[in-house]
Amino acid sequence: MNRLSHLLAAALLSLPFHAGAESLQLTLPPAWHGVVGVPMSLYYDNVVLTENPDAYEFVVDCALGKAGERAWTVTATEADIGQHLVEVTVKDKQGQVIETAQTTLHISPRPAGEGKEKRLLIVGDSLTNASVYANELSRLFAEPGNPKVTFLGTRRPASVKPGVAHEGYGGWKWVDFLTKFAPTVPQVAAGPVAKKTTSPFVFANAEGKGTFDLPRYIREHCDGQPPDAVTFLLGINDCFGANPEDPKAVDAKIDEVLNHADRLLAEFRQAMPKAELAVGLTPPPNAREAGFVASYKGKYHRWGWKRIQHRLVQRMIARLGGKEHLGIHLVATELNLDPVRGYPENNGVHPNASGYAQIGTSFYGWMKAWLNEPEKDYDLIIRNARIVDGTGDPARTGSIGVLNGRIVRLGEVTGTAKAEVDASGKVAAPGFVDVHTHSENIASLPAAENFLRMGVTSIVTGNCGFSRTDVAGFFRELEETGVSLHVATLIGHGAVREQGMGGRFIRAPNAAQLETMKGLVEQGMKDGAVGMSTGLIYVPGSFAKTDEIIALAQVVAAHDGVYASHMRYETNRIFTALHELTEIARKAGVRTELSHIKLSGPSAWGRAREVLEYLDKARAEGLQITHDQYAYTASSTGLRQTMPDSALEGTKEDFLARIEDPEKKAKIIASMKEILARSGRTDYSYAVVARFRADPSLNGLTIPQAAKRVRGADTLEDQIELLLDIERRGGGSGVFHGMNEEDLAVFLKHPQTMVASDGGPRRLGEDVPHPRSYGNNARVLARYVREQKVLSLEEAVRRMASLPAETFGLKGRGELKVGAWADVVIFDPERVQDVSSFEDPHHYSEGFSDVLVDGVPVIRDGKLTEARPGGPLRK
Numbered sequence: 001m002n003r004l005s006h007l008l009a010a011a012l013l014s015l016p017f018h019a020g021a022e023s024l025q026l027t028l029p030p031a032w033h034g035v036v037g038v039p040m041s042l043y044y045d046n047v048v049l050t051e052n053p054d055a056y057e058f059v060v061d062c063a064l065g066k067a068g069e070r071a072w073t074v075t076a077t078e079a080d081i082g083q084h085l086v087e088v089t090v091k092d093k094q095g096q097v098i099e100t101a102q103t104t105l106h107i108s109p110r111p112a113g114e115g116k117e118k119r120l121l122i123v124g125d126s127l128t129n130a131s132v133y134a135n136e137l138s139r140l141f142a143e144p145g146n147p148k149v150t151f152l153g154t155r156r157p158a159s160v161k162p163g164v165a166h167e168g169y170g171g172w173k174w175v176d177f178l179t180k181f182a183p184t185v186p187q188v189a190a191g192p193v194a195k196k197t198t199s200p201f202v203f204a205n206a207e208g209k210g211t212f213d214l215p216r217y218i219r220e221h222c223d224g225q226p227p228d229a230v231t232f233l234l235g236i237n238d239c240f241g242a243n244p245e246d247p248k249a250v251d252a253k254i255d256e257v258l259n260h261a262d263r264l265l266a267e268f269r270q271a272m273p274k275a276e277l278a279v280g281l282t283p284p285p286n287a288r289e290a291g292f293v294a295s296y297k298g299k300y301h302r303w304g305w306k307r308i309q310h311r312l313v314q315r316m317i318a319r320l321g322g323k324e325h326l327g328i329h330l331v332a333t334e335l336n337l338d339p340v341r342g343y344p345e346n347n348g349v350h351p352n353a354s355g356y357a358q359i360g361t362s363f364y365g366w367m368k369a370w371l372n373e374p375e376k377d378y379d380l381i382i383r384n385a386r387i388v389d390g391t392g393d394p395a396r397t398g399s400i401g402v403l404n405g406r407i408v409r410l411g412e413v414t415g416t417a418k419a420e421v422d423a424s425g426k427v428a429a430p431g432f433v434d435v436h437t438h439s440e441n442i443a444s445l446p447a448a449e450n451f452l453r454m455g456v457t458s459i460v461t462g463n464c465g466f467s468r469t470d471v472a473g474f475f476r477e478l479e480e481t482g483v484s485l486h487v488a489t490l491i492g493h494g495a496v497r498e499q500g501m502g503g504r505f506i507r508a509p510n511a512a513q514l515e516t517m518k519g520l521v522e523q524g525m526k527d528g529a530v531g532m533s534t535g536l537i538y539v540p541g542s543f544a545k546t547d548e549i550i551a552l553a554q555v556v557a558a559h560d561g562v563y564a565s566h567m568r569y570e571t572n573r574i575f576t577a578l579h580e581l582t583e584i585a586r587k588a589g590v591r592t593e594l595s596h597i598k599l600s601g602p603s604a605w606g607r608a609r610e611v612l613e614y615l616d617k618a619r620a621e622g623l624q625i626t627h628d629q630y631a632y633t634a635s636s637t638g639l640r641q642t643m644p645d646s647a648l649e650g651t652k653e654d655f656l657a658r659i660e661d662p663e664k665k666a667k668i669i670a671s672m673k674e675i676l677a678r679s680g681r682t683d684y685s686y687a688v689v690a691r692f693r694a695d696p697s698l699n700g701l702t703i704p705q706a707a708k709r710v711r712g713a714d715t716l717e718d719q720i721e722l723l724l725d726i727e728r729r730g731g732g733s734g735v736f737h738g739m740n741e742e743d744l745a746v747f748l749k750h751p752q753t754m755v756a757s758d759g760g761p762r763r764l765g766e767d768v769p770h771p772r773s774y775g776n777n778a779r780v781l782a783r784y785v786r787e788q789k790v791l792s793l794e795e796a797v798r799r800m801a802s803l804p805a806e807t808f809g810l811k812g813r814g815e816l817k818v819g820a821w822a823d824v825v826i827f828d829p830e831r832v833q834d835v836s837s838f839e840d841p842h843h844y845s846e847g848f849s850d851v852l853v854d855g856v857p858v859i860r861d862g863k864l865t866e867a868r869p870g871g872p873l874r875k
Contacts (some may be wrong), residue, residue, distance in 0.1 A: 002123050013693035017863075025049040026090055026099035027314050028320050029281060032332035034076050036110045038140075040365065041071040041358075041854075042335045046284040047101075047417025048090060049310040056098065060336065061087040070340070076107040083107075106369050109115030113371025119225065120367075121152040121167065123177065124233040127283070127865075130161040132353055133233075136360030137367075138164045147371060151220050154200050167200050173237050174260035177201055178267070179743065181210025187328055191345045201267075222315075229370065231363055233333060235282030236349050237313055244304035244775035247311075254315045255527065259874065261320070265328060269818065273408050278366055279320055280333035280563035281313050286348050286477070287339035294346035296618040302348060304812055318479045325379070325402030325856045331360040332618035377415030378403050379855055381400040382758040382824065385428035389816040390801035392794050400428060402636055402822040405869075410818055421850055423826050423871040427793070430814050431823030432458025436595055436628050436756035438565070439487065440468060445761035451865055454834075455825035456757075456779040456852050458486040458873060460808055463595060463758075465535030466567040469520050470525035475872035484858045484866035486823070488808060488875070490533040490564055491524035493552060494541040505540035508548060517548075520773040521555045529560030529875025530808050531597070536577075538638075542568070542645045546580050553588035561875065562808055563598070564593040571679055574611060582618045585625060593807065594627035596758050597747050600738040601633065601679030605692040615739040619752075626807050628756035629747050630777045633739040634838065636690060636758070636770035641734045643725055644671035659724055679738075684719045688838070692732035700768040700839070703734075733850045735838060736771050747789050748780075754804045755780050755796070764842045771841040775834025777843035782833045793829060811874055822855035 026048050034040040044058040060067050064084055065074035072088075074080075083811035084105045090098045134151070138161050141149045153165035161168070169176070180199040201211040201217050218226050235257070242253045261279070267528050268277055286292070289302045313334055321330055342355025351359070384401040387410070399418070401409030432455045439461035440447060451459060461467070467489060468474040478487055500517035502510055508519060521532055534549060535541045553563045563584065567577035573798070585592040599605055618625055640648055647658055647668045658664040678686070684703035694697050698706045704714035707722040726732045747753055759773030777800055784790040791799070805814025812821045825848060833846030858870035 004542055005582055007538055016720040022099050022645065024090060025310065025461050026088065026101045027310060028088060028101045028103040029317055029330055029332045031104045033104060033106045033108065033363050034074060034083065035108050035367045036076050036078055038361060038364070039075045040079040040336050040361065041075060043337065043339055044333050045070065045287055045339045046337065047088065048548050049307060055093065057091045057093065059089040059091065059573060062475065065829055069694035079106045081109050104217060108368040108372045112368045113218055115370065116147035118147045118229065119150045119152055119227040121227040121230045123230060124172035125167045126350065127174045127233055127235055127236065127359065128166050128572065129352070130356060131157055131164065131166065131168070132356030133363070134164050134166050135161045136357040138398045138468040139365055140360065140364045147337055152227055154221055171237055174234050174257060174264055178212055178260060178264055200594045211300065213687065214267055215498055218271065219494045227275050227596040227852045228267055229276045229278065229367060231278045231280065233280035239305055239308040239312060240622065250308055250311055250685045252472065254312055254771040258319045269327065269404065269406070272275060273404060273406055276327050276329065276370055278329045278331050278363065278578050280331045281336050282309055283334050284309060284339050286343035288345065290345055290567060291343055292348035295348040295586045300348065305348065322482070324655060325405055326854060328421050329366060333359050336510045347699035376418050378417035380421065381413050381417040382421045382423050382428055382826065383828065385423035385426060387816060388429045388789065388794055388797045390814050392798040395794060400824065402855040405822055407816060407818055407820050407822050410816065421826065426826050426828050426849065428816065428824055428826050429797045429824050430816050431455065431811060431851065432800040433804040433814055434756050435460040435754060435804040435808055436460050436463050436758050438463060438466065438760040442483055442487060442761050443477050443481040445763060446481050447864060448484050448761045450762045450774045450844060452484060452859050453848055453849050454483065454775060455827060455848050455851060456777060457823040457825065457851060458488065458810060458813055460488045460530060462490035462492050463564060465492045465533055465538055467492030467495050467533070469499055469524065470493050471524040471529045475528060475874065478872050483870045484872040485853055486873045488530045488805040490531050490872040491529045492536055492545065493532055493534040493549065497540045497544060504650065505543045507543065508545055514691060517552060518555050520592055521552050525556060525561055528872065529561065530875045531564055532556045535566045536568035537566060537641060539645055544584060548585050550587045553584055553590045557588050557590035562593050564588040564595050566595045570598050570600045572601065572691040574599065574604060575614065578614050579609065585623045591624040594625065597629050597753065598635065598739050599743045601677065601681065603680035605740045605743060608743040610612050612750050626752045628754045630756060630758050630772045631784060632772055633741055633744055634735050634737040634770065636733060636735045636789045639723055639734045642672060642675065642725050644668060646676065656728060657669060659728065664735040683716050686737045688735040690733045690735050690769050693725055694729040720846040727803035740802065746785060748790055753799060754807065755800045757828040769841055771834065771836035771838055773844060774841060775845050778832050778847065781829065786829060810873055824852040
C-alpha cells in the first residue's frame, strides 16, 4: 500500500462504526483491475455505508468511464492501458461535499499472459461452491489472447464446466480451512468424498487426528506442482452472528477472522513460496431488504449485515492491503457487483448468475494485471555478501535470493531479479530483534528510523509492566498507520493491575480483582501478545506480591508465552529478586526473561559472575531463563524512582498532599536518603535530567547542577527538594550512571544474554535521552566486537537475531535460511559505529547501508525509503 492508501485506510478506520445518513462512510480499496474490452463498474451503494444512498450525489473523476445513476462504468480500449486515478466524491442534495476518496484503476492488455501455462486454485465459501464465477473465469480464459489455465481442486460439482474445479464449501469460514476435520468415511480426510465435513487441506495423521498439511495436498491433488495463483473469497459467513449495534464486539470478531486469514495465508506462502495469493474483498449484500426477509425470516437484516460487511472490508484493506511484496493481493470484488440486478429478489447474500459473473470478472482483471508483469526469478538478489546467518556458525560468502518476502535461495544464486544489491565487502545478517523496547508510541513515529539505522527490524514493546491492555486495539492502530518494522508486544502487569484494581494499589487484589486481571492477561494473549511483563520497581507493580504474579504468569504459560521481568531489585539486594524470579518461573511453569540484566550502584558492583552462576544453576534445574542487556553503564527511567513507593501510590493529588504535610514529607526525604545510602552514594550526581517538560532548560544537567540553577545551591537537601518539585510539576525522566564496565562485559559474554536497547522511537532533537535508542546494536558491533573482541561477530549477531527471535516465538525471523522472512541488514563491520553519546545523543548509527523488512528496502544505500512493510507480530 502506498502512502496515500495508508492515509485513506487510517482515515476510514477512524470514522464512527455505527454510521447512518448523518455519518456516511466512503471506502475504496487501494487498487482495482480491468481488462481491455471487458466492462467493469463501481457501484455507488457498494462503497458507502449509509441506509439511504439515494439521498446523495456521487461524482467520479477519472479520464475514463461514464457515470450513471447507480454506477460508474468503463470498458477500456487499447489506448487506456496503464494506471488511472479514480476519485469518488459524495455530496448531499445541496451540493455540499460529504466525503472524498481515491483508488487506482489498472487496465491490462487483452493478450496479457498469452501463450503461458498457469495453474489456478480457487478457495472460498458458498459463493465459490456455486461454481458460477469459477465458470466465468474459465470462459474468459478460453477467449483468444489468454494463457492456458489449469483449474486445481477436489470439488467438481455438477454445476462446474468441464475442466473447472475449486475448493468451495457452503457456510465455511477462514478457520474451517485450517481446522475442519470430521471425515464421514473412515480413512478419507480430503477430496470429494469428505465434502463439507473436512478441510481439503487437513489430513489424518498416524494417530487419526486432523493435521493441516498443504505439502500433502499439493502432492496428492495438484500432481506435485503447486499452483501459480490462489484466490480466496471468504467472509460472508463471518458477518453472521455479530451484533452490529456493538462496534467493539464487531471489531473483536473481525480481529478473530483476520487472525485466521493471516494464518491460512501464511501457510500457503510457506508451502507455495512462488504462488501469488489474491484475496477478494467480501462482497456487499443485496440492496433490497426483501432478499434478507426471504432468506432469513427476520433473523438477519440488510442494514445490520451491510454494516458488518463494510467494516470487514475496511479492516481487510488495513490488514491485507499493501502486502504485494509478500505476494498477497487484494481484489476489489466488492466494487463490480450490482447490488440490485446482480441479486435475485429472494436472497440476501448470494448473487444471481449475472452477479457471480461480475465477481469472476474482478478476479480476471487482477489475474491479467499479474500476467502482464514481467516474470522474474526473484524480487531481489543480494550478491557477494559475507553471510552471517544468525545461528553463530562461521560466516560464508554468498548471495541471497528473495521472493514474496521470504528467502528462497541462499549461497549461489543465478537468475534475474527486479532489483539487486551488491554487498561486496559487507556483512549480510538477519534483521536484529530488539526484545526490550518501550514503543507504545510507535504509531506517532512510524518510520522508527533510529531503530532501522542500527539494523533493528523487529521490536518487542510493552516491557517493564507498561503497555496497552487492549492488545487488539494497539495492533489495529499499527495496521491503520503503517509502520516500517515489525512490532510484537507484551501485556504489562502494571497496566493490568491499574485497570483491575481501580487506582488503589498498596495491597493485594481481592479475588474478583485478581480474576479481572487474569481475564485481561488471557485476552491479551488471545489477541497476540507474546507474554507478560512486570516492572517491580514501579508503582503499581511494586506493591504486587509474588503469588499474584505467579497466578498471572500461569495464564501466560498456558499460551506458551514469556514472562519478562524488570526485577524488584537490581542493587545489592539482587539475589532476593533472583529468588523471586526463579520462584515465579518454577511455580508458574513459564519461560522467563530477566530484563536488562545489571548491577546498579557501587555496593552491588563486582558480583556479575555470582549472578550468572545463580541463573545457570536454575537452568540446570530445568528452568527456561534468558536475559537481555544494553551496552551502556547507565540506565534511564523516571526521576520519581529516587523516591519510596509509598510516596507515589495513588493519584497526583495524593502525592501533593503528602509533600504538603510536613511529617509525611520528612518521612519521604528520610527514605530517599536511606535509598541513596544503601546504593553506596552520597548525592545524586550520577543522575542526569533527560526530559522535564515544565522546564526543558534542565535537560542534560546532573541533579546537583540542576539544583544549583533552580535553587542556588546543590546540597543534598536542595537536590531532594528539586526532585520532589520535578515530580510535583508533572515528573521527568533521567539517565542514571549506575553500573560499571567490568560487570557489563561479564554479562555480555554469557551465551544466554541477548542484546536489547530498552529504548524507543526517537524524534531528532527532542530532549536529552539515553543514547541507547540510537546506538545500542552498533555499539556492541563496534566496541565489544571490533575493538574489545568480547564477542565474535557471529556470536554477537546470534544474540541480536536468532536468540531473541526464538525466545519470544517470532517464527521465521532471526536467521538467514531458505523459507525465513527476508528481514536482512547489510553493514560494513569496519565502519559500523554508534555516534550517539550521553552529552549529544541525537545521532543515528553509521555503517548500515541497507535494511530490508520482509524483503522490502526501508534503508537503501544509506537512505530512508518511504516503505512501511512492517506491522504487528502476533503470537
